[in-house]
Amino acid sequence: MARPASQRVIESELLDTLPANDPRAIASRSDLVRVNAVMFQSAIMTRLMRTNLERKPLRILELGAGDGRFMLSVARRLGKGWSNVELVTLDQADLMTPKVRADFDLLGWRVKPVVADVFDWIDKPQDGRFDAVTTNLFLHHFTELQLRNLLAATSGVTPCFLATEPRRSGLALWSTGWLRAIGANDVTLHDSAASVRAGFSGRELSRLWPRQSAMNLDERRVGPFTHAFAARAADR
Numbered sequence: 001m002a003r004p005a006s007q008r009v010i011e012s013e014l015l016d017t018l019p020a021n022d023p024r025a026i027a028s029r030s031d032l033v034r035v036n037a038v039m040f041q042s043a044i045m046t047r048l049m050r051t052n053l054e055r056k057p058l059r060i061l062e063l064g065a066g067d068g069r070f071m072l073s074v075a076r077r078l079g080k081g082w083s084n085v086e087l088v089t090l091d092q093a094d095l096m097t098p099k100v101r102a103d104f105d106l107l108g109w110r111v112k113p114v115v116a117d118v119f120d121w122i123d124k125p126q127d128g129r130f131d132a133v134t135t136n137l138f139l140h141h142f143t144e145l146q147l148r149n150l151l152a153a154t155s156g157v158t159p160c161f162l163a164t165e166p167r168r169s170g171l172a173l174w175s176t177g178w179l180r181a182i183g184a185n186d187v188t189l190h191d192s193a194a195s196v197r198a199g200f201s202g203r204e205l206s207r208l209w210p211r212q213s214a215m216n217l218d219e220r221r222v223g224p225f226t227h228a229f230a231a232r233a234a235d236r
């Protein structure tokens, strides 16, 4: 079984370089729904949200939200007690379809998509404070320096930050080859292996969280493929 390097290796992902309406990109975003399912990402994020968020109604910011289908699946799992949520979805591409927006509406989630590069957004955050900032399969795109800046900005706008990322492990890297079996295309196969090589292990995200923050940090492997990180204000 191939082992990933002991250090993160960050390389550009094909989905980020293809035009949003390229057929291979469209197919890869559909693959991503299945990749999230086989990684149990939405079940893991749902559990993190249930454990760390008490106060409702909620304002949530999702970073690197993609087409919104990931958070929609989380919202469905959270169920009835979680209506009246305001969700700001930030992504560099305008990907959310009217159908996804309508499905959020049915659940009582009001969605405000923001199309921006996350680093432009952190230079001038304009959307106030959030009860939670969440992110899925996004942080691994960035270098340590970029992550330090991103996490510092995030800690200034929320008392609760929740992330579900790829785990950098031999098992996870080996398993990306099996995504062919669920019909994943070349873009997904490339990006999933690249994501694992850029993924996280140990306390790599905790070490990048701002030292002066008084938040409690929890970072661990969850399930076979996921690296989960939660930062939560001590008084919540």
Ligand SMILES: C[S@@+](CC[C@H](N)C(=O)[O-])C[C@H]1O[C@@H](n2cnc3c(N)ncnc32)[C@H](O)[C@@H]1O
Pocket: 016, 032, 033, 036, 063, 064, 065, 066, 067, 069, 070, 090, 091, 092, 093, 116, 117, 118, 119, 135, 136, 137, 138, 141
């Ligand atoms: C692997 S996809 C994950 C999408 C979604 N979280 C999901 O699980 O389906 C990564 C997303 O990050 C977005 N992204 C990458 N770099 C970005 C940046 N610098 N600023 C904003 N969005 C970015 C991409 O457009 C893409 O939608």
